[in-house]
Amino acid sequence: MLPDIRPTLGAVVAGCMVAVGLSAVLGFQTFLYFRIFPSDSPRYKILVGWIWITDSVHTVLVCTTVWQYLIVNFENLGIVTKIYPTVAIIVIMTAVITLSVNSFYGWRIHKMSKHNWWLTGPIVFLSIARVGLAFTTAAEMMMTKTLSEFSNKFRILFTSGLFVSAVTDIIVSVARYYYLRTLKQGYLPTQEVVDAVVVFTINDGFLTCTVVIASIACWLGMPHNFVYLGIYFTISKFYSNSVLATLNLRNWYRHQYTWNRPAGLSMFRRTTGDGSRVHAREHPTSVLSSSGGSPRKHTHARSIDDGRVEVYIEHQVEYNVGNLIPEDLDALESRSHRSSKSVEMPSTAEL
Known part of the structure; x- marks a missing residue:
């Protein structure tokens, strides 16, 4: 009897399709950013370019992984237990993109909080810890090479990396919400803009945190299939699109609250x-x-x-x-x- 490949190779294909779609959205957002804000600060342009490049590399790695599982080993059903090196590199790239995004939000929180290191310090520490755990996880994946062995020996390691990422998301979202709410003073259009930003902040933080928690749940509940991996493919995409949406929505705020006023x-x-x-x-x-x-x-x-x-x-x-x-x-x-x-x-x- 043939094994059911839907929760393994099927999950990888589904995750790849969603990741490629989100990468296309990011590419469109990048195009809009450089068209709408040509005179923006150089640091923002560098950040957007860096995120687009790292996201493109991540997408190529995801597609390469799917190619190896489905095309190179088309008739080899035992391949579902193998961990390719590209999977380990995807873990690294996800951590790098996450660090870039958290650094962007941490810097903004640092300015809004008037350089409150008691708040931004933990964000920096957790972001760096997330990268360290990701590099360690990738090294162990390359050495073990099989999913069953990695799951038995390093389940806590992989879970810790995702858990730290979720905690960082919660801290960043709560801090952004708190300091944005303090700006609801003065002119009415300013209050309307802050309300819009607050709603976006809550939804954005909730979405990224939910994806990470879903990956943790599937990893702990179903470690021997690839459902968690399919979800994991999309994590960095949500982070990247979050930054571009934050920057590009400034144009919507401008038209929404300043037209004919x-x-x-x-x-x-x-x-x-x-x-x-x-x-x-x-x-x-x-x-x-x-x-x-x-x-x-x-x-x-x-x-x-x-x-x-x-x-x-x-x-x-x-x-x-x-x-x-x-x-x-x-x-x-x-x-x-x-x-x-x-x-x-x-x-x-x-x-």
Whole structure:
């Protein structure tokens, strides 16, 4: 009787298909990023390029693994117990991508928390520990070469790496949620943007953590098939797409909360018909313009009996709410406090 290959080779094929699909999504997001944000910070461009390259290498390794299992050993059913070196390298690449993503979020949390090392320190430690466990796991896979032997000897090792990854996800998501909620102050569009970012943060952290936990559950419950491996193929893809989605959604925030929402304040110097300035009892006109209509004029006169002359110098000031959606969302906090300041008119200079 032939063994059931659905939970072994079938799971590998399914995981490969999902991984390739997510890699295609990442490639499209990378294209959008460089088209929408050509003037973005060089550090972000380097990060996006690095993530795309490592993800491409990861995808090639996944496809190579499936090729070896299904094509090279087409009639060899005993191959389901063998661990190819490409599987070990996939473990390493997953850890490298995870480290890159956690470093990005850890750096942002470090800035939002005002350099709180008590919070970002554990994130750095867990991220580095995750990489160390992954390299150790990969070395043991290459030496044991069979799934049954690896499962019997190093189950705790592989589980520890995935568990550390899940714990890091939880800490990062909770920290992002906490510090983003503290930004809900000041101007209303800023609060709306923060609400949108918070929702995305919760969903994003929940998704990556769920995938990791699912891989752990399948590994502990079904260590002798490849269901856990098929899920494991997709872990790095969710991490990579998370970063690109975080960067690209800035454009959506910009269009969602700044379209047709200019807030302007228009002021000018009052002059007479021959171009001379206003004198003692001739008071200027203050103009407050709305976003879509013509200015409304209000004239006020006041006697000046002590010989002084008041001149109202009025300037046109336009504050675009679009500035609340900066190129770097790390500036959101400072912009929020700045936008909450009131503007008084008119300004008076006494001569």
